[in-house]
Amino acid sequence: MKLGARMLKTGIAVTVALYVANLIGLPSATYAGIAAAFAIQPNIYRSFQTVFEQIYANIFGIAIAVAVVYTLGNDPIVIGTTTIMVIGLCLYLKMNENTISLAIIAVLAVMEQSDTGLLELAGLRFSSLSLGVISAFIVNMLFFPPRYEFRLFNHIDHITSDILQWLRISTRHLSDNPSLKGELDRLDAEIAHIDITYSLYSEERIYRKKKRIPKMRxxxxxxxxxxxxKKSLETLKTFHHYNERIDTIPHEFQQVLVNELDKIIYSHERLLLSAMGRIKKNRTKPVQDITTPDIPHLVDTLIHVYERDEKYHLSLLPLASRLMEYHHDIIHLQKLLYSYQKFHDKTF
Structure with a gap:
């Protein structure tokens, strides 16, 4: 099992919360540790949001619990009903699962006792829970700051290399169908994970104006x-779907198809290498000057094949269309990278 930074930060936050709670003499320091464990977030921006959200959840959770105990008591049925009410209120306010859990803990922490010294108990529980939330926020900022940019680019580079490798194998009919099917499922899961990492990276805030524009780019x-x-993965899936049909079409189209796809793959690889700074910059020959696929030629070849033999009935035209979409995205990526490299020397 891999020990991640978030796991370590959770342990540190719980330790800090317990030490501080014991140091200042708060009873039931365990509540501070529980709150710290729930408050750890994957980035500083979400941690900042969580501080206020969870403190608000503590306030109305404890306030509702105090009001219910004074009016209806703390019978188990009453506690259960109050819990349902607090969950409903949290969902209405669109709070996350950790915040809802902490609000429930706040309710139970207050309602477990009788009304003797209830306000004092509520204040102590609120202090303990808030201490845990604040401890987690401080630890999140100071220990193991996340490097989502580095992680995101490496993940994109790794997953793209895998996809392009499978594309090369598939176009030459060397891939094993069961193996490729399993790889497609894995690649889908990896892409979903990349989307999550991108979301965390885009949420990070830059407060210095000098660094804000490069970050936005x-x-x-x-x-x-x-x-x-994603387009390269869709292209791989399309090749996998049409694998048996490609064997039946004339060699002329197969050769053009392989050649044009090789050009697209080469273009994609060059863009990633350029982003990493592994390709020498040349202002007279920017990153756009790479081997250019001739997708219209591919489509024309396909149409000529069908004109000579109608039995194919344009069944492979979606494959050519997929390649055109893939190439269009590469062109757009070229323009964005060239624009970034024109104004900023720092690579990814």
């Missing part, structure tokens, strides 16, 4: 990189 480029990788 990078967000746009990353978005297009992901879109282009």
């Amino acid at each position: 990078k967000i746009i480029i990353f978005k297009q990189m992901i879109a282009t990788s």
